[in-house]
Amino acid sequence: MSEKLLEIKDLHVHYETxxxxxxxxxxxxxxxxxxxxxxxxxxxxxGKTTTALGILRLVPDPPGRITGGEILFRGENLLNKKEREMxxxxxxxxxxxxxxxxxxxxxxxxxGRQIAENVSLHQNVSIKKGMSRARExxxxxxxxxxRVHDYPHEFSGGMRQRVLIAMALACNPALLIADEPTTALxxxxxxxxxxxxxxLMKQINTSLIMITHDLGVVAEVSERVAxxxxxxxxEIGPLRDIFTDHKHPYTIGLFGSIPDIDDRESTxxxxxxxxxxxxxxxxxxxxxxxxxxEAMEKCSRETPQSVEIKPGHFVSCFLFS
Amino acid sequence: MADKLLEIKDLKKYFPTKQGMLHAVDGVNFHxxxxxxxxxxxxxxxGKSxxxxxxxxxxxxxxGEIIYNGENIQKFNRKKMKEFCTQAQMVFQDPFSSLDPxxxxxxxxxxPLRVNRTHSNGKARKKKILEMMExxxxxxxxxxxxxHELDGGRRQRVGIARALVLNPDFLVLDEPVSALDVSxxxxxxxxxxxxxxxxxxxxxxxxxDLSVVKHVxxxxxxxxMGQIVEYAGFDQVIYEPQHPYTQALVSAIPRINLDExxxxxxxxxxxxxxxxxxxxxxxxxxxxxxxxxxxxxxVFLEEVEPGRFVSCLLRQ
Numbered sequence: 001m002s003e004k005l006l007e008i009k010d011l012h013v014h015y016e017t018x019x020x021x022x023x024x025x026x027x028x029x030x031x032x033x034x035x036x037x038x039x040x041x042x043x044x045x046x047g048k049t050t051t052a053l054g055i056l057r058l059v060p061d062p063p064g065r066i067t068g069g070e071i072l073f074r075g076e077n078l079l080n081k082k083e084r085e086m087x088x089x090x091x092x093x094x095x096x097x098x099x100x101x102x103x104x105x106x107x108x109x110x111x112g113r114q115i116a117e118n119v120s121l122h123q124n125v126s127i128k129k130g131m132s133r134a135r136e137x138x139x140x141x142x143x144x145x146x147r148v149h150d151y152p153h154e155f156s157g158g159m160r161q162r163v164l165i166a167m168a169l170a171c172n173p174a175l176l177i178a179d180e181p182t183t184a185l186x187x188x189x190x191x192x193x194x195x196x197x198x199x200l201m202k203q204i205n206t207s208l209i210m211i212t213h214d215l216g217v218v219a220e221v222s223e224r225v226a227x228x229x230x231x232x233x234x235e236i237g238p239l240r241d242i243f244t245d246h247k248h249p250y251t252i253g254l255f256g257s258i259p260d261i262d263d264r265e266s267t268x269x270x271x272x273x274x275x276x277x278x279x280x281x282x283x284x285x286x287x288x289x290x291x292x293x294e295a296m297e298k299c300s301r302e303t304p305q306s307v308e309i310k311p312g313h314f315v316s317c318f319l320f321s
Numbered sequence: 322m323a324d325k326l327l328e329i330k331d332l333k334k335y336f337p338t339k340q341g342m343l344h345a346v347d348g349v350n351f352h353x354x355x356x357x358x359x360x361x362x363x364x365x366x367x368g369k370s371x372x373x374x375x376x377x378x379x380x381x382x383x384x385g386e387i388i389y390n391g392e393n394i395q396k397f398n399r400k401k402m403k404e405f406c407t408q409a410q411m412v413f414q415d416p417f418s419s420l421d422p423x424x425x426x427x428x429x430x431x432x433p434l435r436v437n438r439t440h441s442n443g444k445a446r447k448k449k450i451l452e453m454m455e456x457x458x459x460x461x462x463x464x465x466x467x468x469h470e471l472d473g474g475r476r477q478r479v480g481i482a483r484a485l486v487l488n489p490d491f492l493v494l495d496e497p498v499s500a501l502d503v504s505x506x507x508x509x510x511x512x513x514x515x516x517x518x519x520x521x522x523x524x525x526x527x528x529x530d531l532s533v534v535k536h537v538x539x540x541x542x543x544x545x546m547g548q549i550v551e552y553a554g555f556d557q558v559i560y561e562p563q564h565p566y567t568q569a570l571v572s573a574i575p576r577i578n579l580d581e582x583x584x585x586x587x588x589x590x591x592x593x594x595x596x597x598x599x600x601x602x603x604x605x606x607x608x609x610x611x612x613x614x615x616x617x618x619x620v621f622l623e624e625v626e627p628g629r630f631v632s633c634l635l636r637q
Contacts, residue, residue, distance in 0.1 A: 188569060217575045219576065219579060243579050254503065254504065258532070258577055259532045260576075269510055269536075271511075275472060
């Protein structure tokens with residue numbers, strides 16, 4: 001058996017609306033090894049969250065539909081699973097943490113009860129046993145186990161996010177998908193949560209897909225980084241390659257947009273002009289060509305394939321093929 | 322000597338709540354020189370937006386003075402206040418709720434002209450609107466568009482054009498880019514840069530993102546629970562922070578430069594409640610360097626070296 005934990009092949013996710021079809025994810029290929037941390041970055045509407053929901057088969061249907069591709073988890077295609085089988089995977093083998101810690105917790109149950117419910121469902125143990133696991137998990141995210149009977153409103157934003165992390169990891173999942181887990185938090189609280197995530201990743205052999213728009217957060221946890229634009233992966237490679245030797249014109253514009261606090265001169269930013277296209281009206285050819293400073297005639301006709309320019313560093317751009 | 326455009330002295334704003342007085346802004350002092358950008362940073366709830374609103378009298382202060390061009394604006398009557406409003410304007414955080422959905426782009430930008438009864442000639446007004454749209458980087462074809470037709474970046478540009486139409490000297494920018502994606506954020510930051518040069522503007526730039534604040538500011542004031550804890554040139558604050566809170570804040574920023582890893586200071590706990598705070602250093606409960614004497618007296622902002630103000634007994 002291969003050492004791949006997750007393999008996404010040519011995934012397409014569309015949203016059918018009255019105004020037309022929004023092509024949110026268009027042919028994504030991605031692999032993840034056990035224990036690996038992958039950062040998935042891109043701006044609003046790039047399709048990051050849809051990709052994540054696709055993996056868990058949680059794309060709201062209707063209007064969303066997975067229209068093509070395969071998602072192989074330990075060699076088995078999740079798209080062929082029955083809903084009953086998927087339920088056994090979600091929260092058990094693959095867990096997800098969402099952006100907003102308040103709406104992801106149920107306000108009428110204690111946090112311990114919510115963690116215990118997950119454990120008892122998936123591991124076939126009593127709620128009582130689940131509660132002791134909940135206590136253990138809370139300690140792991142540095143919340144006193146004595147708070148197991150407290151309700152979500154009694155916790156601050158950063159602690160709620162830690163509760164969600166505890167819940168997501170309670171069944172020892174093989175894969176954790178974290179969708180903007182620290183975006184809603186202040187920086188000093190973000191730092192607390194990131195420390196916990198980093199520490200846990202070292203302790204348990206869980207793979208992580210970290211979805212974020214914040215390249216600084218990506219730099220902290222990821223070994224590899226995938227850059228998404230208009231439903232496609234434009235560049236993917238080892239962390240250092242992407243941060244110091246990015247090749248795709250979109251990635252160059254993305255890094256040119258970020259004020260670097262270590263740049264003492266405050267050099268003028270060099271963002272890409274224009275806006276990301278609407279998923280309903282994607283341009284022909286390379287989705288980036290209307291904004292690309294290096295666009296060629298070919299770019300508006302054909303879609304570039306992903307090319308390996310260095311070991312493990314792939315770029316989807318005609319400049320490199 | 323630099324020319325002070327605005328100076329605030331011991332500014333206070335308390336809100337009565339059921340639990341007691343909420344000290345949103347509690348004795349803030351700073352000044353802004355003509356033509357410079359002062360960055361005001363802090364985490365949510367520290368009082369930075371309230372400070373911005375107090376400066377333009379969108380909220381009335383509980384105490385303290387706001388001196389603009391040598392005059393105390395709190396003593397202004399209605400007429401003088403209207404005049405002040407032509408000189409000082411604000412750009413808001415949320416480009417979705419700060420524009421009237423029933424007004425077109427042209428109407429939104431020209432509303433300040435209507436209120437102040439200038440450019441009453443239709444042709445002159447339209448010319449002015451188009452001029453402002455060009456400065457703000459909005460295509461002239463959008464003059465009759467409504468806010469819902471625009472994306473966040475363009476809406477923010479409309480808000481900027483509206484703020485600039487009366488040729489103000491001073492702009493309060495309240496988290497003007499935090500609702501935007503990074504590439505749009507960069508476009509708007511460059512726009513602020515260009516406009517400052519073009520119109521000789523003075524900015525108070527309020528934000529929680531220290532990387533962004535450092536990028537635009539000449540000097541930075543760091544706020545914590547209604548008070549300024551450190552206030553100095555941007556390089557002093559970012560590269561040699563002195564107050565323990567500033568040190569933790571700077572160290573907590575996720576960095577994109579892989580080779581500049583620093584030791585991270587993780588603060589314990591959360592920001593305490595600003596309702597009826599204790600009369601000593603607000604940072605005491607989370608400070609790594611706290612001493613017994615910190616709890617025995619109040620602490621005020623003091624100049625510890627030329628141009629650098631710190632509010633910490635250990636550094637004074």
